[in-house]
Amino acid sequence: MMLTFLYCSLRLVRNVSSCSKGIFIASSVRTPIAQPGLSRAELGGLVIDTVVKRAAVPHKQIHELYIDNACLFDEKIVAEAAEFGNLSKSTHCQLNNTALTSAMEALSVDNENCSANKHDVIIAGSIVSVNNTNFASIKLCQGQELNIGISKQIIDDYVNRSKSLYLRGKSNGAFDGEMVPIRMQHLREQKLIIHDDIEHDFTDLNYKGAAAVVLTNFEGSKRLELKPLALLLGYTYVEASKKDILFAPLLAALQTLEEAGINRNEVDMWEVDTYDPLIPLALIKKLGVDSDKVNIHGAIIGSPLMSIIHLVTHVTHSLKPGQIGCAAALHGEYGAIAVLIRQCNYNIQQTVPVLTLFTKDPCPLCDVMIEELETEFNGEYILEKIYITEKENVRFLRLYRHDIPVLFLNGQHLCWHKLNKRLLRKKLNEIINI
Template sequence: MFRVQSPRGFFRLCHHITKRNAIVIAAAVRTPAPTAIKEEKLAGLVVDELVKRTLCPREEFKKLFMCASSQCSSELEGMGKELGLKSCQTFKLQKDICSAGAVRMALQSLQNEDPQCIITGDSRCQGLKLPPEGLLASEVMSEIKPVVRRKKGDDKENEEVPAPVEAAALAWTTYENADRLQLQPLAVVLEFVIEENDVKTRYKIDRTEPIIAKAVHNWQFVTIAEKDASPGQIPRLPADIIAQLEPHQIGIHEAQHTTASHLLTHLVHSLPTGHLGCAVIETLDGNRLVLVLEKLYTELPPGHVLPILTLYTKEPCPLCDDLVAQLEDKFAGQFELKKVFIDKKENVRYLRLFRHDIPVLFFNGQFLCMHRLNEDALTERLAAFKNDMEASQMD
């Protein structure tokens, strides 16, 4: 891996990872904008949609690390059980400013414990800055209506409006576990480095060629100092690496205005297929987390040339019929449609996930939308699929 400087001495440990136990991001989602809703309520909504996006049975989730503001109530600790994650331990973190600690604990758990699915998430009341290029339709969850709490006997003038909140969450597991559960992950973690208490530990997938700086398509840095606000002042990154990068490849964020959950969610959705992204996250205590991700291809079955849309439905379902009519009217000839009837005995796994959410639509095995057709998300995915096909023909 490329060198990343550290101002302190450290003892370096390197662990080699096989492809089977490599860590993958199965799904990632965030809210589209700050919403006036109780923080623990919004966190629950985001985690619930995340679980559905993975296609993973709820009993497979073993740990939930949720970073919350100091205003968030103790109700958050019981969120996993309320969402039907009966085997899931919930850990509430409040001093983890950028939620890097939650990601670190998830990565270490997946390397040191039995195969499992882990959720990391973040809900914050302070304003978080959006990426300059804006959000993708694929990364944001359904629109959420603000909630207004009224005390008994109060009129509209005395409404209690919750502070605006944002939330994001990611689902992590291993490549082997994703294969067992027939999941289609978004990205694989090629390497990650944890710097903690003067010890630097590196985990990497066994591969013959090292990762070089020029091969990384997108760099995202989270800093703790306002002075680190330009590419020439990126902390701990050697000048020879900086010189190889274009300004549009670099994003620099202050820890107070982003979280690891929001940053990684946008990174995995915005990366072009087959490209690498690197996130470098510093913490207030001087520690650091570095992740190198690769956006994964979704392979089509032999003989297929169009993307496969999988519709989770049942009979009757008027909303599903409306969605299919929209697809045929606006996207005819651009996809193949496969229907999965969740009320059939062999599909009970999907019934438990989507009982109240159909129609639910997946694009080549990855979540696209539910309740109604998200035309913007489908347009994004079709364009990305076309680019992938053109690139493969040039190779």
């Protein structure tokens, strides 16, 4: 009854299913939520440059860049972020109210025309900061506990559990694959920020974060010989009335599942906005979703800095091959976005996992990585080497000249600079258990 009522009260603005168009996430990254000592444009440039490299896409092949305008800044920052991210001057840069869904639609609409013009690789990004965040939605959520039958004790327990899960996930490497470390000068030393500051003061204007995804269609994936991380099954943007804002992510998720023909029980992971703990609790209560599948690695409760692109990035890196995940978040003043994805599974095509090492001769760091692989993972993989200085590999020379050694597993980025043993072990175990 409650869900029926909410369907009637929500105003559906956008609802486009991407399942028939074959839209893929080629790569996705985010920075920690922290005080990075970088401008918003520099932070955006960092995730743009990194997400392009991890997709193994030449920078000049990025034809469009959409940056979310949920944080209320101007077009100049988008252009500066593109420049810091080493994109071509011909890349069309756009500040957009719904960057992720707009980028998806750009790939969905007139697919034949996109293919003909090679406009088949697009970045959607989000640059968030406390001093530019719209707090209207969180204020509307406050005080609605009794309206949905959730006690203060349940809320407190959920907050404590989320923090515990987050700390456990951080210690177990749950965020290794998605995170872009931030290097900053601290006094006379360089400081490396690799984790979110979960104790940050949400009123401190210095806190920022950024996230980005590279989206492509089947044509772009084939043309550039990519191995995408995930397939988009559907997405929805809704706008709600003020009194129903708490339920907007829930309804956006329901609508997305319905359009994609996916039962809620088929979803292996839900990553839900924790701008207010009532949002995930409402989803658990009203949909009857297993709470162990919701925000499985916890969350930064109360932070306004986790955009839908941040959540999609975490889902993309957390799902196991073949699994389905749903990300849902408040967006803007009265809106919400939900995105449904399925993790791609290439491992069934490989009898033995293939590690691809981008290297050159000489490369002492590459030699160290090879030695570590032989010592700790002997017999578990096939190693292929791509020498970036050879004429036919100029694409990779332009991408990785300052980053080698760069290691891919079954065609997808794993790590660079040094071997991430924990992440490689996790990925190899997933392959074994398929």
